[in-house]
Amino acid sequence: MSLQLPSPRVQPPLDENFRPAILANQNFQREVKSIGVRLVLGLERSGGEFSRFETVVYPEGHADFESNFQYVERIVKFLLWQRGGHTLYVGGSNKIAEYLQKVYSANGAKNFDYKFMGEQVYEKEFSVVACKVDEVPASRETGKLLGRNLQGHRIGFDLGASDRKVSAVVDGTAIYSEEVVWEPRKHNDPEYHYREVMTALKTAASKMPRVDAIGGSSAGIYIDNRPMVASLFRGIPQDQFSEIKNMFLRIREEMNVPLEVINDGDVTALAGSMSIEDNGILGIALGSSEAAGYVNTEGHIMGWLNELAFAPIDYSPNAPDEEWSGDKGCGASYFSQQCVFRLAPKAGIEIPTDVTDAEKLKSCRKNWKLVMKEL
Structure with missing residues (x-):
């Protein structure tokens, strides 16, 4: 049985088929509220980080039980690209876990997500674990305190799919900025990307007497300054992708200054937090792709993937x-x-x-x- 897909009250005039995920999910919860049972989803990331999500589903044996499959799978898909994870725990239903094991497998319908979350992002095989509700590990999300220091001579850069931007900043004031059109997705040589980024950084560096630190943003998934998945580098052959993964580490060593590269959604959230001098900030970056970031109430970036370009909303x-x-x-x-x-x-x-x-x-x-x- 499929999910019911309510139409939005205000129909988009250019997209009459649009059926918002939120309306379908809310409708499902209303239908299941009086008879539902708990289902707990857990996602384990690198460094022992762990996210939990709790919901309610039809119990096994119910006539509408199979509608759980689409509902839960779409939530899992969203959580994977919002939070990230190499291991998915499904607490409360072995049948739902078995369904997800088939879908998120090398030969399953979501083999793209299986491969990228496993081999590409976390460099280990993605797996789905069936367990009881109380066996799902506790949440552990420490986040990372980053940035907030504008003193000194700094370089900021942004890598988009249509252009690359760089600025030279002295004590918080931009003294030079440039925007250069490029087409990174059409280039399959890692050295092309390295040269383009280095050209931008050296141009900005030439406008200042020294460089104290470099900060960058880009669409894609970055873990410890390593791009694990990014549309910018889609043209790079898999056997050469390690050069891209280590590119910013190489640049940091050659520039010989601290360097941090994070998802542009996180940069947006951090910039917003610094601008209004407050925490608990959601940032959204809408450009050649889509990203989001979050600064929690302690001022930490959460370390989530925030690659919402792949998150289902229709x-x-x-x-x-x-x-x-x-x-x-x-x-x-x-x-x-x-x-x-x-x-x-x-x-x-x-x-x-x-x-x-x-x-x-x-x-x-x-x-x-x-x-x-x-x-």
């Missing part, structure tokens, strides 16, 4: 396929320039072909202004 069977993972209804198709390219034709905006994504976006902005004038 449960419609007619939802667009995400170009990389092949899954339907993922965030990147709705909260990034990919959404602009997808829906622009429905708004009467023609997108040029055989040009860079940056040029496509520029054309959309120009044509959108013309459309609005006509209205």
